[in-house]
Amino acid sequence: MAASEHDVVRSELRWALVVGGFVAVTMGLTLFAALALHRNPPSNLERIDPKTLHLSGEFTEPNLGTRVEANGQITARIVATQFAFVPACVVLPEGREVTLRLASPDVIHGILVSGTNVNTMVVPGYVSQVHTVFRTTGDLLMPCHEFCGLGHSQMLARVRVVPGDQFRPDAQGRISCGPQ
């Protein structure tokens, strides 16, 4: 039986409803994740001079690594440079909100932490910042995922997630992986 124009219009409207439902479901779940579960793309517009970040400010060598701030906030500061992360290992606690702050003095890098949603670019001139809560303990790999030069494949760091009772910073609030 041939379809009349009316049938075609009905079919197209039905199909439009299906597509509209698809978009509504995906948008709804995305909004639910963002508003109820606090899962958002990392966004932090914060400038830093890539030529001098190692000379003064928070990314000088003594400030790198994990630090528990006076207000209890746990922050890991890492410099991503060709072709290493400094430091190459950071210690963070399981089950507490932590902040990763990264900067690059040379070219664009990127990081992800295996098995988590942590994933961001590290662009020279900007501070990349990610908030997360680690739910598993162990050494998680953190490779550079943005091709940054011939040594890119060797650019790898570790995030050592320890149980909360084993996360014991020193008097200055510092904690590190120890000798590498």
Place this chain on the structure above:
Amino acid sequence: MVSEPVRRRGNGPGENGELSASELTRLGPVPSGAAALASIAVGSLLFAWLLIYLAIYLPRGMIG
């Protein structure tokens, strides 16, 4: 000008936009097949999206 659809050459309708009865009969079942194919394709896409969302994205924890 060809006035009789049955004698037309090519695949399109005649100048007056009409199709012959046999052409209409052949074209009739096509939309249901296309709808089934499109439904399977879109359904698979939605299923894959939900699978990644529920099995990978949510268990990986908060991010912001």
